[in-house]
Amino acid sequence: MDNSVKPKLIMNHYIGDLMDENPLPFILLERESKNKFSLIYVNLAAGIFFENTGNDPQQFFSAEVWNQLHILLNSFEGEKQNLHSNLLFTLQNKLYSVGFSVVSLQNEANNLYGLTLHDNKIDMIEKQALQAIKEKYMSLLDHNTDSVFLVDENGMIQYANAVARKVLGYDLDKLLHQPIEQFIESNSLGNFQLMIKQTLSGYPAELQKCLLQHAKGHYVYVYLKAIPIHEQGNVKEFHLVFRDLTTSADEKEQLYYLSYHDHLTGLWNRRSLKEHLRDNLIEAGISKTQISIMRIDLDRFKLINESLGYNYGDDFLKKVADRLSLFINKSCNLYRQSGDEFVFILKDKTREETSSFAENILNELSKPIYLDHQEYFVTASIGISMYPLDGKNLNELLIKADQALYVAKDRGRAHYRYFQEQMNLSFPNEALMESHLRRAIEKEELTIHYQPQVNLATGEINSFEALLRWNNRKFGFVSPMQFIPLAEESGMIMQIGDWVLEEVCKQLQYWQEKGYRPVRIAVNISPKQFKQENFAIKIREKINKYGISPFSLEVEITESAMTDMQDTFAMLKELKDIGVVISIDDFGTGYSSLSYLKKYPIDIIKIDQSFIKDMEQDEKNAAIATTIIQLAHSLGMEVIAEGVEKDQQVEILKAAKCQKAQGYFFSRPVPIHDINQSYMTTIQP
Numbered sequence: 001m002d003n004s005v006k007p008k009l010i011m012n013h014y015i016g017d018l019m020d021e022n023p024l025p026f027i028l029l030e031r032e033s034k035n036k037f038s039l040i041y042v043n044l045a046a047g048i049f050f051e052n053t054g055n056d057p058q059q060f061f062s063a064e065v066w067n068q069l070h071i072l073l074n075s076f077e078g079e080k081q082n083l084h085s086n087l088l089f090t091l092q093n094k095l096y097s098v099g100f101s102v103v104s105l106q107n108e109a110n111n112l113y114g115l116t117l118h119d120n121k122i123d124m125i126e127k128q129a130l131q132a133i134k135e136k137y138m139s140l141l142d143h144n145t146d147s148v149f150l151v152d153e154n155g156m157i158q159y160a161n162a163v164a165r166k167v168l169g170y171d172l173d174k175l176l177h178q179p180i181e182q183f184i185e186s187n188s189l190g191n192f193q194l195m196i197k198q199t200l201s202g203y204p205a206e207l208q209k210c211l212l213q214h215a216k217g218h219y220v221y222v223y224l225k226a227i228p229i230h231e232q233g234n235v236k237e238f239h240l241v242f243r244d245l246t247t248s249a250d251e252k253e254q255l256y257y258l259s260y261h262d263h264l265t266g267l268w269n270r271r272s273l274k275e276h277l278r279d280n281l282i283e284a285g286i287s288k289t290q291i292s293i294m295r296i297d298l299d300r301f302k303l304i305n306e307s308l309g310y311n312y313g314d315d316f317l318k319k320v321a322d323r324l325s326l327f328i329n330k331s332c333n334l335y336r337q338s339g340d341e342f343v344f345i346l347k348d349k350t351r352e353e354t355s356s357f358a359e360n361i362l363n364e365l366s367k368p369i370y371l372d373h374q375e376y377f378v379t380a381s382i383g384i385s386m387y388p389l390d391g392k393n394l395n396e397l398l399i400k401a402d403q404a405l406y407v408a409k410d411r412g413r414a415h416y417r418y419f420q421e422q423m424n425l426s427f428p429n430e431a432l433m434e435s436h437l438r439r440a441i442e443k444e445e446l447t448i449h450y451q452p453q454v455n456l457a458t459g460e461i462n463s464f465e466a467l468l469r470w471n472n473r474k475f476g477f478v479s480p481m482q483f484i485p486l487a488e489e490s491g492m493i494m495q496i497g498d499w500v501l502e503e504v505c506k507q508l509q510y511w512q513e514k515g516y517r518p519v520r521i522a523v524n525i526s527p528k529q530f531k532q533e534n535f536a537i538k539i540r541e542k543i544n545k546y547g548i549s550p551f552s553l554e555v556e557i558t559e560s561a562m563t564d565m566q567d568t569f570a571m572l573k574e575l576k577d578i579g580v581v582i583s584i585d586d587f588g589t590g591y592s593s594l595s596y597l598k599k600y601p602i603d604i605i606k607i608d609q610s611f612i613k614d615m616e617q618d619e620k621n622a623a624i625a626t627t628i629i630q631l632a633h634s635l636g637m638e639v640i641a642e643g644v645e646k647d648q649q650v651e652i653l654k655a656a657k658c659q660k661a662q663g664y665f666f667s668r669p670v671p672i673h674d675i676n677q678s679y680m681t682t683i684q685p
Contacts, residue, residue: 024116029057029073031111037073040112073113147222149240153200155179158237167222167244169215180240185211185219192224199226199238212242221245262336264314265321273335273343277394280347284387291387292346292354295401296324296361299379299413301340312371319369320378327361343401351386351418358382358416381408382416390419402432434490436472437483441499445472448503449669450521453640453662456654463520463554465662466504467669468496488526497529501542507672508553509546522554522583527561536574543578550579554604558585562600569600576601583640587628597635605632609643609663616648626656633657 025046029037039057057066141148147164149157160175168183184192188210198205204227211219222242228235260272268276277293284291298320305313317340324342328334335343344361346354361382368375383405391397400419408417440446450464470478487493504521511519529535543550555575562568575582583604597605607628615621625641632639641653644663653661670678 027057027115029113029115031073031113034074035070037070037113144241147242147244149175149180149242150237151180151240152237153235155181155196164242167220167242168212174215183213185213187211195224195226196238199228200235202228202230202235204228209245210242265318265336267321267325267342268333268335270335270337273337273345274394276333276335277345277397280345281387281392281394281397284347285392287348289348290350290389291397292344292349292357293385293387293397293401294344294346294354294358294361294416295337295383295398295405296342296344296380297382297405297409298340298365299381299409301378304376304378308371315371316369316376316378319371320365323364323367323369324361326364327357332357354384354386355416358384362414362416379414381405381413383408383419384416385419399432433475433478433483434486434492436474437470437486437490437492440470440472441495443473446470446496446499447671448500448507449671450675451662451669452667452675453522453660454666455660456650456658462518463522463660464675465522465556465669466500466524468500468524469669484526488528491528493526493528494532497526498538500524501538505542505546505548505553508548512548512552518549518552520552520554520581522556522581524556524585525561527558530557530561530571531567536571536578539575539580540578543580551581554581554583556583556585556606559587565599572601586642597631597637602637604638604640607639607641607658612641612643612649612663613645615652616646622652625653625658629653629656629658 026041026043027039027046028041030040031037037057057069141150141159141161144161144163147167148161149164150159152158157175157178157180160170160172165172165175181189181192188207191207192210195205195207204225206226207224210222210224212222214220222244225241227239227241229237229239231237260269260275261267262269277291280291283289301313301316304316308316320340321334321336321342324334324344327344331348332344332346335345337343344357346357349357362380365378365380368377370376383401383403385391385397385400385404387397390400400423403423404417404419407423408415411417447469449467449469451467452461453463453465454461468480468484470480470483472478484493487496501523504523508519508521525535532538539553539555543553572582581603582601583606584602585606586608587605605628607625611621611625611628613621615625629639638660639658641649641658641661642663644650644653644661644665646665650661650665
């Protein structure tokens with residue numbers, strides 16, 4: 001058959017014109033004799049390799065490759081089958097790695113072989129990517145700080161990382177292909193098997209306590225976690241991660257030291273104080289001896305910290321600790337309670353001996369302290385309680401020493417005070433009060449009481465003032481006059497103020513959903529809250545969150561919050577844009593002048609109770625109150641009088657056309673339950 005005709009006939013018969021569209025290179029060989037082949041067809045994709053128009057295939061391959069192909073083709077002479085092989089061969093002076101798919105196309109007339117060439121470059125990239133993933137996986141295992149085993153579904157160990165081998169003391173060859181259960185202590189085996197059963201079902205599991213056998217024979221106490229490895233929906237292997245729970249003797253000693261000593265000064269810490277004092281009290285109870293608890297607090301240390309920086313502050317505290325350590329002996333121990341506060345426990349000391357000890361401490365601390373060749377001075381205040389005179393338990397004695405310290409600092413500093421019973425009646429230690437206040441929201445000790453605001457013309461009630469109350473488990477009911485200034489000073493007023501706003505909005509939502517006609521609640525806003533840049537945003541967010549009418553919320557600010565006219569105006573305008581009602585509390589007692597009233601978007605003025613008190617007897621107070629009412633009316637503002645307690649005061653306010661009043665004459669601030677029962681039923685539609 002003529003070569004020029006043969007390819008066309010063959011292609012029509014076997015493959016068709018589709019071969020020219022095949023993206024893979026394809027060549028067709030015809031066997032003319034056992035050792036002779038002719039190249040009779042090359043498709044377009046193979047054309048880049050086979051550009052020579054001759055038909056001798058040997059000229060396209062190196063002798064070595066052609067010999068391999070020759071052997072390959074002869075291996076299935078006379079048979080119809082597929083054969084795949086990978087060969088390296090040179091085409092046009094370039095080395096190629098190619099996979100050959102060979103198919104026999106023999107019939108009675110022809111001995112033909114079709115060769116499809118597969119470029120192995122893509123396969124190599126995939127293999128390299130898989131190898132990279134494997135290397136990353138092995139790196140993760142080998143550099144993991146936890147011990148990791150790879151275990152198959154039959155419980156045989158397939159791999160153990162370096163940490164696992166170190167913890168258990170085995171070489172890798174002693175672990176590979178060994179059953180994991182042989183390393184589990186018998187009492188732990190049952191729970192371990194249950195964990196593995198759960199893991200092989202596809203879920204991670206853990207075992208808090210398990211014993212693994214060390215190469216030396218002892219057992220290592222570990223925490224275990226088994227993580228299944230999913231392969232096409234099945235779990236054939238799992239990772240067993242374990243963490244050593246035992247520690248060395250040195251580590252235990254270090255942990256003990258850190259647990260009971262202050263890291264800055266090296267003194268005993270608060271934990272030690274409580275444990276030692278508890279033991280000392282037991283011993284003193286048996287021996288009938290006294291114990292003195294002496295709390296020492298540096299005066300104005302905050303100034304040193306802020307002036308010199310915290311690094312110098314730490315150095316200063318270490319020097320103070322060194323001074324105080326001079327007084328440690330068999331009968332007394334020194335502790336760093338916190339910050340700049342230290343505690344001495346004196347055993348078997350009389351009151352006179354304790355006083356002498358305190359005086360020596362004050363004298364020693366009055367000496368200059370040198371930092372970078374510069375001398376600094378510090379004084380200290382001391383509070384003292386004594387067992388058994390002032391109490392018999394640890395907490396009581398510490399609190400009473402704290403109360404004595406508070407009085408010492410409040411009465412001039414730089415001296416010592418013993419606890420006295422009348423100290424219980426005075427304001428408690430601010431630090432102690434502050435610590436309780438910080439957890440008041442969490443412990444649900446804060447509540448809101450509501451005081452009705454009465455319309456003097458009609459007697460109706462459609463607005464209330466929200467007033468915060470604190471019932472502490474230790475101090476009982478604490479006056480707002482005590483805890484509100486403390487919240488302001490400590491910065492807690494932000495958190496507490498947000499909580500009050502949240503609770504008030506919830507209550508308004510409740511009334512709104514119940515279908516009561518519109519009711520307004522006034523919320524006192526502290527100066528710090530009001531001066532926050534995002535205060536108006538918070539108000540808007542809460543109104544949107546609870547879906548309440550903006551007009552139902554009244555923002556009550558004091559004159560002391562309006563020190564900056566420009567900022568005040570901007571904030572009030574934002575609030576008015578939201579739609580809330582704005583009132584000025586305690587008007588006439590603060591900073592603002594009357595000229596500001598016409599510039600600020602204010603809705604309500606609240607007359608301070610100092611002008612209402614005794615107004616029926618004091619003409620000046622009555623005149624001031626009447627003037628404020630007239631001024632407010634002329635500016636289009638509503639007036640509410642606070643602190644109304646007598647019917648004569650009500651009559652004076654009515655005559656002056658004051659719109660509303662609140663005070664004990666009408667009602668004390670009461671819990672929300674009483675409001676719902678006594679007032680809200682009167683304003684249902």
